[in-house]
Amino acid sequence: MNIRNATYHDAPAIKQLLEELGYISRLSILVNQIEMMFNTDDHQIFVYELKKEVVGFVSVHYLPQLAFDEIKKV
Numbered sequence: 001m002n003i004r005n006a007t008y009h010d011a012p013a014i015k016q017l018l019e020e021l022g023y024i025s026r027l028s029i030l031v032n033q034i035e036m037m038f039n040t041d042d043h044q045i046f047v048y049e050l051k052k053e054v055v056g057f058v059s060v061h062y063l064p065q066l067a068f069d070e071i072k073k074v
Contacts, residue, residue, distance in 0.1 A: 001048075005045070006034060014030060014057050015030050017054075046060070
């Protein structure tokens with residue numbers, strides 16, 4: 001079991017998982033989207049591996065909290 005940052009090499013597995021959920025996308029578009037997210041601070045994609053096979057993923061998008069004036073550290 002392993003959770004790690006996704007790379008564009010994971011695009012075929014992510015594409016297959018998306019298709020299982022009913023989302024159809026071209027591989028080239030998915031690769032471009034993953035690569036584009038590498039250059040931002042507000043997006044991350046993680047994959048979950050089981051026996052070295054990607055069996056899940058999550059795309060995290062960070063949004064500012066509108067209700068707060070500043071970020072408070074706990």
